[in-house]
Amino acid sequence: MKELKTIKKINNILDKAEKRKEKLAARLTTLQADEKALFEAVQDDFNASILDEREPDKKLSSDLEKLRGEIENTSFQLSQIDAVVKNEIEKQKEAVQEERKEYLAEKGEEFRQFFDELNEAKLAYLSKVIEYKNKHTEFERDFNRTFRSISKRVGLREIDPSYQYQLHAFQRMQVDGHYTPMLTPDEIREAFVEGKLTRLTEKNKAAFKK
Known part of the structure; x- marks a missing residue:
């Protein structure tokens, strides 16, 4: 600076x-x-x-x-x-005003770069959400095509694949025991207002790793 x-x-x-x-x-x-x-x-x-x-x-x-x-x-x-x-x-009024303007311009470029990174992260997240949606739709079709008819023939209880590996787009908060990789409003609020992860987010950092 x-x-x-x-x-x-x-x-x-x-x-x-x-x-x-x-x-x-x-x-x-x-x-x-x-x-x-x-x-x-x-x-x-x-x-x-x-x-x-x-x-x-x-x-x-x-x-x-x-x-x-x-x-x-x-x-x-x-x-x-x-x-x-x-x-x-x-x-020194005019000199301070000029330095303030230069400072804001310099910080503005820093924030522009940061916002670009944040936007890239958001786009990557949304791309993964879209990928999940497409993957789950394909999974439902493939499951029904593979198991629906044969399950009836052998007398197995029918399973609705739409409820398997399900993620909810409108979940308001993380719930202990039902952690989701989807962003929830409470996580955004905690990060933005308090500057930290929620307790459940912190607890479940490795929730889906082998």
Whole structure:
């Protein structure tokens, strides 16, 4: 399959953006914890300055303002990442559309080949069904021609050959003890929906082998 360069590029952008968001979020959590601790320190210093009759520590207040500035800047960067990513991804719209079209065309050829194989298998199956029908019709004629009259003459119970080696075209499902080589709706449904053989089909894989 052709390399999807645009998809790879977009995924790379998304990965980098996610890592950046995680880094900024972790940084913001740390800054907010530091801000809380520093705010308490400023409050404690202010209270102490009143009792000690001195001016509050201006450095603590300055550090708090600086920290709050970092928090604001980090929060802003974090809030802008999704917009930046969206803008970058939208630039790739036409390239993604082209890659999607090429991908579908490539997969379409794969499925065409697969459908051809599936159709060949279906035609082979139907050809065997037709062959069975012709073979069974010939068997009935040959049986009657060979045994019908002589069976009556010797006093044997008459046998209807149409019921011998009989397959049913409209059997709805496989039945335990009466497995048929004909496809049944439950087998198709199990294969198509569940992606597997029915229990009885699996059990009877070698049902007609010697």
